[in-house]
Amino acid sequence: MDTILQGFISAMWLITHLNPELTRIILLSLEVSGLALVLATVLALPLGALLALKPFPWRGVWLSLLNTGMGLPPVVVGLFLYLLLSRSGPLGFLALLYTPSAMIIGQAVLSFPIVTSLTHAAIVGVDPVIRLAAQTLGATPFQEAVTVIREARYGVVAAVIAGFGRVSAEVGVVLMVGGNIANYTRVMTTAIALETDKGNFDLGIALGIILLALSLMVNVALRAVQRHGRVPAGVRLWD
Amino acid sequence: MGLTVELAAVAKAYNGNLVLTDCSYTFAAGGDYLLLGDNGSGKSTLFRIAALLEAPDRGQVRYLEGERVLAPDIHLKRRLTLVFPKIGVFSRSVFDNVAYGLKIRRMHKHVIQQKVFKALEEVGLTHKSSQPAATLSSGETMRLGLARALAIAPEVLFLDEPTTHIDKANTRLIEACIRRIRQEGDLTLIIITHDPAQAERLGGRRLLLSKGRIREI
Numbered sequence: 001m002d003t004i005l006q007g008f009i010s011a012m013w014l015i016t017h018l019n020p021e022l023t024r025i026i027l028l029s030l031e032v033s034g035l036a037l038v039l040a041t042v043l044a045l046p047l048g049a050l051l052a053l054k055p056f057p058w059r060g061v062w063l064s065l066l067n068t069g070m071g072l073p074p075v076v077v078g079l080f081l082y083l084l085l086s087r088s089g090p091l092g093f094l095a096l097l098y099t100p101s102a103m104i105i106g107q108a109v110l111s112f113p114i115v116t117s118l119t120h121a122a123i124v125g126v127d128p129v130i131r132l133a134a135q136t137l138g139a140t141p142f143q144e145a146v147t148v149i150r151e152a153r154y155g156v157v158a159a160v161i162a163g164f165g166r167v168s169a170e171v172g173v174v175l176m177v178g179g180n181i182a183n184y185t186r187v188m189t190t191a192i193a194l195e196t197d198k199g200n201f202d203l204g205i206a207l208g209i210i211l212l213a214l215s216l217m218v219n220v221a222l223r224a225v226q227r228h229g230r231v232p233a234g235v236r237l238w239d
Numbered sequence: 240m241g242l243t244v245e246l247a248a249v250a251k252a253y254n255g256n257l258v259l260t261d262c263s264y265t266f267a268a269g270g271d272y273l274l275l276g277d278n279g280s281g282k283s284t285l286f287r288i289a290a291l292l293e294a295p296d297r298g299q300v301r302y303l304e305g306e307r308v309l310a311p312d313i314h315l316k317r318r319l320t321l322v323f324p325k326i327g328v329f330s331r332s333v334f335d336n337v338a339y340g341l342k343i344r345r346m347h348k349h350v351i352q353q354k355v356f357k358a359l360e361e362v363g364l365t366h367k368s369s370q371p372a373a374t375l376s377s378g379e380t381m382r383l384g385l386a387r388a389l390a391i392a393p394e395v396l397f398l399d400e401p402t403t404h405i406d407k408a409n410t411r412l413i414e415a416c417i418r419r420i421r422q423e424g425d426l427t428l429i430i431i432t433h434d435p436a437q438a439e440r441l442g443g444r445r446l447l448l449s450k451g452r453i454r455e456i
Contacts, residue, residue, distance in 0.1 A: 127327065129325050129326070129327030130327045131327075132292070132323065132327055133323075133326060133327030133328075133329070133387075134327075134339075134343075135292055135316075136292065136320050136321045136322070136323070136388075137320060137339055137340035137343070137387060137388075137391060138313070138316055138317035138320070138340055138343060138344065138391065139343050140313055140343075143343045147329070147339075150329075151329065151330055
């Protein structure tokens with residue numbers, strides 16, 4: 001009990017005094033997860049929209065694969081990415097293993113199915129009369145698609161936030177392809193694991209508190225987005 | 240002066256059930272028509288096909304400007320519109336809903352503002368222009384649908400049961416608006432109604448869709 005209490009006290013000191021090592025780890029974590037999410041989103045949004053709006057060959061199979069991918073074990077992604085990026089692997093010449101770039105790719109792979117699936121679900125959930133209304137008012141097929149995606153905007157934002165939630169708390173991929181190298185590839189989750197192993201509970205707890213705070217912020221944002229999206233429909237019910 | 244809409248032997252079936260068997264009729268440019276028929280007689284299907292939203296299984300839909308047959312492309316589609324009983328409200332303000340058709344035609348901001356307010360005034364919704372459209376009552380929502388259609392100044396206007404599930408006050412407002420459109424506008428107007436009293440109030444050439452065919456009554 002004393003250890004935990006001491007850990008908390010030290011953690012508070014580290015957080016309030018912004019220890020440089022802690023700052024570096026937090027910034028790298030945000031950078032890796034943020035860029036991974038940008039990469040995943042850039043690919044996932046068009047695919048999710050395409051699957052939702054256009055007749056697509058093997059659509060059911062793609063959706064099943066994406067839904068399966070939502071539960072992709074990070075260590076499995078880490079293993080495959082390690083094999084691909086290792087010196088003897090097919091992408092070994094890129095020399096990306098144990099770099100932040102490899103971690104970004106790994107986290108992008110992890111969040112891509114979530115963002116795609118949830119984007120697809122959000123767009124499919126838009127009332128078909130919206131599309132029809134756009135058609136009757138003279139929209140081109142592209143304008144029609146943009147209108148439907150715009151109607152699904154709250155769901156799409158929620159998809160991106162859910163993707164961030166998935167990668168920010170992840171440890172398997174970043175550890176396997178990043179290597180947890182101090183001042184280079186060490187992020188919050190890998191640092192917590194390492195510091196716990198070493199018995200440095202204060203830094204571990206400090207990082208844990210920050211990670212939890214981050215997760216809380218993501219969830220608050222998600223809830224706010226969902227509530228905002230629901231308001232008009234809710235009002236309509238009282239008519 | 241509106242466009243002429245020509246239906247030639249239009250047929251449509253859903254899951255093997257023939258809804259329209261052999262619909263042929265010419266809606267003259269600038270004409271006023273009321274399409275009557277029982278529920279499930281295929282009125283809405285006929286509207287979707289006539290408004291080029293759906294292709295018939297057999298037969299043809301042609302639009303004519305004078306003698307000239309118009310190609311069924313986006314330019315033609317932008318000269319007509321259809322208002323469904325469920326209009327499909329965009330989750331934006333009342334103003335933005337009405338401005339939609341003008342924005343996608345890339346009109347100038349000032350022109351859009353002018354046309355939107357004119358359309359809103361026509362249906363009596365000017366005071367609600369900045370309100371989220373989803374918060375309107377069902378009667379106001381239908382008036383919004385009408386304003387959205389009027390803003391783009393269509394040459395052919397299809398109204399599919401414009402007063403279904405709407406109270407008397409809103410019905411009167413919509414009917415008054417329809418009468419004004421007829422007087423002011425040069426458009427071909429085709430309205431679906433299953434209410435004989437409304438048909439009486441609105442006037443216009445009456446057509447009956449029955450057993451998959453159109454006939455005048």
